[in-house]
Amino acid sequence: MILLVRKIPSVMSQLLVRGCPHPPPPVDPLKNNEAIALQGCTILVVDEDKAQCDTLSAILRHEQFKAETADSGPAAIARYAEVQPDLVLMDVVMPGMSGFEACRELRRIHGSECAPVIFITGRHETKYLIDGFNSGGVDYITKPFELKEMIARIRTHLSVRTLLAQQRMLVEKLSRENKFLGMAAHDLRNPLCSIRGLSECLLEGLAGKLGEEQTSIVASIHEASQGTLQLVNDLLDIATIEAGQFHLHIMPIRLSELVQKSVALNGMEAARKNTSIVLQDKGTSPSVMLDADKIHQVIDNLLSNAIKYSPPGSTITVAMQTTPSEHVISVRDEGPGIPENERDRLFQDFGRLSPQPTGGEKSIGLGLAICKKIIQAHCGNIIATNLPTRGCEFRITLPLDPIP
Amino acid sequence: MTFNGKILIVDDEPHVRLYVSMILRSLGFSTCIEASNGREAIECYEREKPDLVLLDINMPVMDGFETLKQIRAINHEAVVIMLTSLANRHSVEESAQLGAVYYLRKDTPRLVIINELRDILQSAFDTDIPAPSPAP
Numbered sequence: 001m002i003l004l005v006r007k008i009p010s011v012m013s014q015l016l017v018r019g020c021p022h023p024p025p026p027v028d029p030l031k032n033n034e035a036i037a038l039q040g041c042t043i044l045v046v047d048e049d050k051a052q053c054d055t056l057s058a059i060l061r062h063e064q065f066k067a068e069t070a071d072s073g074p075a076a077i078a079r080y081a082e083v084q085p086d087l088v089l090m091d092v093v094m095p096g097m098s099g100f101e102a103c104r105e106l107r108r109i110h111g112s113e114c115a116p117v118i119f120i121t122g123r124h125e126t127k128y129l130i131d132g133f134n135s136g137g138v139d140y141i142t143k144p145f146e147l148k149e150m151i152a153r154i155r156t157h158l159s160v161r162t163l164l165a166q167q168r169m170l171v172e173k174l175s176r177e178n179k180f181l182g183m184a185a186h187d188l189r190n191p192l193c194s195i196r197g198l199s200e201c202l203l204e205g206l207a208g209k210l211g212e213e214q215t216s217i218v219a220s221i222h223e224a225s226q227g228t229l230q231l232v233n234d235l236l237d238i239a240t241i242e243a244g245q246f247h248l249h250i251m252p253i254r255l256s257e258l259v260q261k262s263v264a265l266n267g268m269e270a271a272r273k274n275t276s277i278v279l280q281d282k283g284t285s286p287s288v289m290l291d292a293d294k295i296h297q298v299i300d301n302l303l304s305n306a307i308k309y310s311p312p313g314s315t316i317t318v319a320m321q322t323t324p325s326e327h328v329i330s331v332r333d334e335g336p337g338i339p340e341n342e343r344d345r346l347f348q349d350f351g352r353l354s355p356q357p358t359g360g361e362k363s364i365g366l367g368l369a370i371c372k373k374i375i376q377a378h379c380g381n382i383i384a385t386n387l388p389t390r391g392c393e394f395r396i397t398l399p400l401d402p403i404p
Numbered sequence: 405m406t407f408n409g410k411i412l413i414v415d416d417e418p419h420v421r422l423y424v425s426m427i428l429r430s431l432g433f434s435t436c437i438e439a440s441n442g443r444e445a446i447e448c449y450e451r452e453k454p455d456l457v458l459l460d461i462n463m464p465v466m467d468g469f470e471t472l473k474q475i476r477a478i479n480h481e482a483v484v485i486m487l488t489s490l491a492n493r494h495s496v497e498e499s500a501q502l503g504a505v506y507y508l509r510k511d512t513p514r515l516v517i518i519n520e521l522r523d524i525l526q527s528a529f530d531t532d533i534p535a536p537s538p539a540p
Contacts, residue, residue, distance in 0.1 A: 189510070193510040197514045200514050201430075201514075206426060268515065
C-alpha cells in the first residue's frame with residue numbers, strides 16, 4: 001500500500017480545521033448511500049437522562065451530524081421549532097408527556113413536512129412498537145442499542161427524507177420550467193406567424209413585383225420562419241406531453257376526410273418540390289372515434305416528412321384501408337429510406353437521422369416522437385419499414401374502436 | 405374585385421393586424437378598421453358598426469373573451485371570428501359559448517386561412533368571392 005502524504009500549508013490547514021471541526025471518519029461500509037450528502041444534518045435527541053443525551057450527542061457529532069438536545073416532550077416540541085431538525089431521536093418513557101405523545105404532537109404541528117422520528121425504547125413487544133408507528137414514528141431502536149445499527153438506521157431515514165425533499169423540489173422545478181417553456185413558445189408563435197405570412201404576401205407580389213435577388217432574400221426569410229414556427233410548435237407539444245397535460249378530445253370523424261385534408265394541404269409544398277402525392281382508395285371510410293386534430297397532425301407530419309426526403313420527380317403514395325381488426329393508413333415515399341443502424345432513434349426525441357432533406361428544409365427530430373405519442377395514446381401503433389425497391393413506408397394502425 | 409364590407413381587426417400586435425389586412429385585401433376587402441385592444445374595439449364597434457370582427461384573445465387592457473361578450477351585448481347578431489394563437493380546447497369552447505361564429509388559429513397556413521375566411525365572408529355577406537389568384 002502506498003501512502004501519499006500531501007503537505008498542507010499552515011494557513012490552509014487552519015482554514016480546513018476551522019471549516020470542519022471534526023476529522024472525517026474513516027469510510028464505513030454501513031454508510032449506505034454515499035451519493036447523498038448527510039453531513040451537517042441536525043438531529044434532535046430527546047431524553048430525560050442528561051448523561052444519555054450527552055453520550056448520543058457525542059456519537060452523532062463524531063459522525064458529522066449536528067446534535068441538539070431536549071429533556072422532555074414539551075421541551076422537544078419547543079426545541080424542534082427553534083432548530084428545525086432533520087431527524088428526531090426520541091426516548092419513549094418520559095415523565096409527563098411520553099415520546100409517542102410528543103411524536104403525535106410534532107406530526108400534528110408540522111404535518112407532512114415533519115422530520116422523521118426514531119424511538120429509543122427498552123421494550124420489544126410488537127403491540128407496543130405498533131403503537132409507536134401509529135403515533136407517526138418511522139423506526140425504533142431498542143436498548144441497549146448497537147451503535148452501528150443506530151447510525152445505519154439514522155442514515156437510512158435521513159436519506160429518505162433528503163430524497164423526498166429533492167424529489168419535491170425537482171417536480172416543482174420541472175413544472176415551473178415546463179410552464180415557462182410553454183409561455184415562451186406561445187409568445188414566439190405570434191410574431192413567427194406574421195413573419196411567415198407577410199413574407200408569403202411579398203413573395204406572391206401582393207406588395208409589388210420583386211426582383212430576383214429580393215425574391216431569394218424574402219424566400220430565405222420565409223423558409224427560416226417556417227422552420228422556426230415548426231420547432232416552436234413541436235416544443236409546445238413536447239412540453240404539453242411532458243407536463244402530463246396531454247389529453248385526447250375524442251369525437252367521431254371519418255378517417256378519409258382527415259387524410260384527404262392533409263393531402264390537399266401538402267399538395268402545394270409537394271408540387272413546389274416537383275413531387276406528387278397519390279391517394280389510393282378515396283372511398284369513404286367508416287366513422288372512427290378519435291382526436292381529429294391530433295390524428296390530422298400525425299398524417300400531416302408523415303406527409304411533410306415524405307416530401308422533405310423525396311427526390312424531385314418522385315411519387316408519394318398514401319393508402320387507407322379498414323381490415324376486420326383495424327384501420328391502416330400508410331405513407332410511402334421514394335426517398336433514401338431509414339439507415340438500419342439508426343432505426344432505434346427514429347421515434348426518439350431529437351432523433352434526427354443522417355439522411356438530409358432534399359430541399360434544404362429544417363428538421364429537428366421531434367415530429368416523429370410526437371406522432372408516436374399521439375398514436376399510442378389512441379392505443380394504435382406506428383411503424384416504419386424500408387421498401388425493397390427504394391424509399392420507406394410509415395404505417396399507422398388504429399384499432400377499430402381506438403378508445404375503450 | 406372589391407367588396408364594401410367593413411371589417412374590424414382587433415389585435416395588440418401591429419404586425420398581426422398588417423398580416424390579417426393583407427389576407428383580407430387578397431380577398432377583395434380593402435376597408436379594414438383596426439383596434440389594438442378590447443376597449444378600443446368596443447369604441448370602434450359602436451362608432452363604425454362593422455359587418456364583421458376578427459378578434460384576438462390574449463390582449464392587454466381587455467381580453468378577447470370580455471370583448472366578445474360586450475360586442476354581443478351591443479349587437480346580438482354580431483359576426484365575430486376569433487383569430488388567435490391559443491390552441492387549447494378551453495379557449496375554443498369558451499369562444500363558442502360566448503357566440504363567436506368561428507375559431508381560427510394564427511399558425512394555420514395562410515392559404516388555409518384564406519380559404520376558410522372566404523367561406524365565412526361569402527356566407528356573412530351573402531355573395532360570391534372569387535378565390536384569389538397569385539400575382540404573376
